[in-house]
Structures are given as C-alpha cells and as structure tokens.
Amino acid sequence: MYLNDCFIDEKALNSANVERWVQEKMPTADAFCRQCLHFMAHFLSPAPTITVQTSGSTGTPKALEVEKARMRASARMTGAYLGLKPGARALLCMPLEHIAGMMVVVRALELGLSLYTVTPCADPFAHAPSKLDFAAITPMQAHCVLQQERSRAVLATCRQIIVGGGFISADLNATLGKLPTQIYHSYGMTETLSHIALHRIDALKPQAPFYPLPHVRLSLDKDGALCIDAPAVAATAVQTNDLATINADGSFVILGRRDNVINSGGIKLIPELIEEKLSAVIKSPVAISARPSARYGEEVVLVSEVPLDAGVLQQAYATLGRYEKPKALIIAPIPRTATQKIDRLRLKQSLSG
Template identity: 35%
Template sequence: MLDTLTIEGETFTYDAIRSGAYATTPMSPYTQHTLEFCNAWLNGQTQFTVHTSGSTGVPKPIQLGRTQMQQSALMTGKALGLTQGQRALVCLNTQYIAGIMMLVRGFELGLHMTIIPPSENPLKNLKETYSHPTPFDFVALVPMQVQAILKYPTGTPWLNDLQVVIIGGAPVNYALAKALKPLRPQVYVTYGMTETVSHIALRQINSSSRAEEYQLLPGVHMRQDKRGCIEIQSPTTCHQWITTNDLVQLTDATHFKWLGRADRVINTGGVKVQVETVEQAIDEVMTEQGIQRRFFVASLPDHRLGEQIIVVLEGTPLPQNRQQAILENTAGLLKKYEAPKSMHFVAEFAETPTAKIDRLHTIKHLRKP
C-alpha cells in the first residue's frame, strides 16, 4: 500500500497530508493548493468544485462528486492497463480537471506520484537524475509539452522509456502526430471535458490500425443529436446524457471520428465551413514548408460573403510570397469556399490558464483598429 508522494522534490506521507501536518512546512503556492486537494481527497470529501478552462467560452465552475471521479480513474486504469505500484509523473496544472484527475488516479490506482509545477518543458523541472533513464511509467501531457520534450536533447529517449503517454487539452497537429508515430510507448490522444470528468475516449496515435478513431472507455455510451454532435452517457456523468458541441462520425458502437466543433462553423457565401477541416489543411502545408508556428482559423465580416475565412498566425509577418504560397497550396487541398482568403499576424496569442489559445480574446484584439 503506497503511503507517500513527492511534490517539488519534497516527500510527504499520506498520514501527514491527511492530518494537515504538512502546513508547518514552507512551500510554494502550487504545492500548497495541490496538498489541499490531496488532504480533501484522503479525508473522504464527497463534492469538489472544478473550473472549466475557458477555451471555448467563459470559465465556469462545475460540481463533481467523488464517485464520478473514482469511476473515471478506474475506467482509465482499465483501458490503459495501469497497475498498482507504477510510477506517474504529474506535470499538469492541479487546479484544473486534467491535473486533478492525475492525482485521483494516483490515489485510486495506487500509483507512485511525482508532482511538479506545470511548465512548457517538464524535463527542465525534474532533477537531473530524472532525465534519462526515466523512473516513470505513465504521464499526461498537453501538445505544447510534448513538442518541447521532443526538442530537448534527452527528450525522445525519456519518452521511449515510458509505458503509456496520454495527450489532451488541445488538438495534436500534423507535424506532432508524425513525430509521435515511431515512439515505443503507447501514445494516446484523449477526448473529454470537465463535464465528463476528464477523458471518456482514447485514440492511439501510434497504432497501426484505427489511428484516426477514438475508442470509448469501458462503460461509456454515445449517440448523436440532430446536429450530428456526440452525446455521452457514462458512470462519470452519473449515467445522465451529456450533450456536447462536438461534431463526430460514428463508425460503430464504440468508435468515432472527431470532425470539429459545431460552434466553430463559418458561414461564408451561404456555405457552412468546418474550421477544423481548414486548420488540418493549413497545418499540413505549413509543416511541409518547414514553418512551425501556432495558428488558428477564424473569420472577419465581409460585405459580399458575410464572413471571410482568415488564418491568424503568431509572430512576425511572413514575407508576402510565403503567405501566398501557403494560401495557394492550402486551397489545393480544400473545396473552393473552404480556402482562407488572407493571413493576419499577432505578436503573441492570448492564452487560457491551461495554456490553450484564447481565440475569442485574440480575435477581439485583432479587430481593433
């Protein structure tokens, strides 16, 4: 039975956390609020308030029950084959559902937890002796962290020593997916949200079959509403149906392809265009041209089309000939009305607290005269 965890290099016993004895130790605010959650969990608290990240709207508080969170951890453990005694690195923000559920998985599955503050490159926050070989079996990351790790000198060997990697919080782009395919561990992209208590489906990105399809976790059911959006029922939703804004294609009872968000459809010239389709094409073109920048697709008012599709890139403007090449090559991969008309540049994207691009805030800034 495990009875200790390590956070920011300090080891705490479960008894000390449960009793609150850790409060006498000087610590960072991050360690403080993480141990406060651990204290509540170990003392059997039954209700928790978790805030959404705000990536698709205003952040909102959601009440989650202990049983829901326990069910989520057990479902993930079964799907990934996690077993008691395995070692987990917790490097996601423990104020939000992804980081919180890593803690819950640690407690419920009996995992050894090493907890560090979130950063772009978690390896820089680990002690030098942790760099290679890794003492971890399981880690959850966001795409930005994976990209940074792959660029790090010991990053690829470190990843290859893991057994399971899950990636969530944002889409995995063309270049990153290509880089992940040769890795040895099982690498999964997750699908879920705060309302479903983290992920309820996984897609193994380095699988030889069905690599583009998400598979539901055990006990999860799905259906589509009239819009074509997925509805979810699982133990993590207290067996109630949850309606989402995610457009999907169901391939069978347990597999689906994610197409994009219903609230990210642009009506241009009377034709509805799915933003994610355009982003995938731009991503492929920019990768092939060796351009690595964050970007997203949006629209601006147009007197003729109603909405004009645009691309917003982070950083300094590209030369006009490179912009034109990207737009022309992208148009070759898309239908006529799907092709973006222009490129716009913002020095630095606004971000949510979980490091996702805050598109709404960025666009508001872009539209200012």
C-alpha cells in the same frame, strides 16, 4: 502512495496539518508540490464533492460541483484500460486548477501510484525523473519536449503517455507515432472528469478515430453534436458542442465545435478541420477564424504569429477546398485559454474591431 519518493499517509493528511507535515517530511518541497499536497488533503476530506473549473475554451470558465466518488471511478476506468499497477511512477505536470491535473492526483491516490511533481511548464520532461511509467501532457508540451534531446529521451522511455486537451497536428502525430512509448490521444472534458475515449497514436494514421472506454455510450443530436452517456462519471448524459461522426464499430471522429462554425455566404465551415489540413504543411502555430464581410457575412481568415513564406502558403492552400481558403493572412498573437487551447471567442472579437 508516494509523492516525490516520500510516503503519504492518506489517513493522517488533512488540510489543517499540510504545512506542518511539509516542514517535517518534505522541507525542500516547492510551491507546486505543496499545492499538490493541499489538493490531496482537500480530496481526502469527508466532503462528498469538490469544485472544478471548466477550461473556458468557449467563453467564461464556470464552476462545477462534482462527486469525488465519480472521480475515483474515472481513475479506475483509466487504470483498467491502461493496466496501471500500484507503484507505477506517474508524472504530474499539469495545473491543479483544472480537471486534467486533478485527475492525475486522483489516479495516484486511487491506484496507489508513485507520483512525481514538476511545475507546469512547456517542457516538463526537462525536470522529470528519468524513469517514468505514466504521464499526461498537452499537445503543446509534447511539441516542446520533442525539441530537447534529454527531454525526448525521457519521453521515449516512459511506458505510457496520454496527450489531451487539444488538437494534435499531423506533424506531431507522425513524430510521436514513431516513438517506442505507448502514446494515446485522449478525448474528454471537465463534465466527464477528463477523458472518456482514447486512441493509440500511429504515425501512419494521423486522423485515427477515438474509441470510448467501457460502459460509455455515444449518440448525435440533430445537428450532429456528440452526446455522452457515461453513468460512472456523470449522473446525466453530457450534451457537447463537438460535431462528430460515429462509426459502425462505435469509434468516433471529432470534426470541430458547433459554436466555432463559420457561416460564409451560407457555406458552413469548421475551423478545426481547416487547421488540420494546414498543419500538414505549416509547422508554426496558426488559427482559422472569421471577420465581418459585407459580401459573405463572415469571411475566413488565417491568423499566424509569424510571417509565412508565400510558397508555403500556396502549398498549404492547395490542400483546402474552394470555400475553405482564407481571404486574408493576419500576423497577430493567437490568444489562448489557461489550458493553452485557442481562445476562439477572443480571437474572433479581435478581428471584428
């Protein structure tokens, strides 16, 4: 494979010689490129497992030992589904501390891709090569890329893009869906070694269901939370906290997380579903959370990082059901995890003081 147009001899690369190898072969490599090389060397070592960190979106991040063979299997599943061929030009612009970034590198190693690195940032396409075949980005990055003419042009000429790690608003879905690029929204987690399901983003279908990759079986527990049986990437079935519905054709829709449910006066409300409705009207970042209430136990509140126009609020609230409407608007920073997901635990704690 190639990294930033430099041939990587996978048999010769090891943790002991990375820095010497960089000095000889890639003297202008930046810190992120060097980190990528260190990860490659670690992954190519004889050890059968590697340690990965969960995102921490529902609490303290935890370390997991995963089998490298299963990471390779995940890479092959993605490659087969998307038709990625040796030599395809792929972009790494996600942190290597988490599974999403790691799997970009593993796909390059396993599928023989030509990998290009851009230090993770809001708009990685500003610094990316002009011709790419594949990239994996977050919704936040997708939003920022679309704001810049050059970046948007690079994105539009990339053959395939996976957007994962969070919710895609109706507005972002509509914009991405109009581009000529094949853009997919992905569903997965650390325990499944990144995505196990995808759906092609369509401007006319903002709430399209995910379709599982081959040999992935799904079920729901008694609470309606998704259980994933994907033997190629996980030794045992993975019980998630994601509330879902499964359609007759095997596709599924994620409603929200079980541990995020707000119980307001006995009515159970899912913040993610409320946010999805609001995103059709409110274009700035907002979050739905709860604060203590003597009357309801918990009451729904809307948190926004910027003031919102009264007319916009009225229009947005008109899309909500009776019990979904926030009791208050709070202007405050929205805490996020290292992977830019809303840190709902910290947010809720900040509203309880």
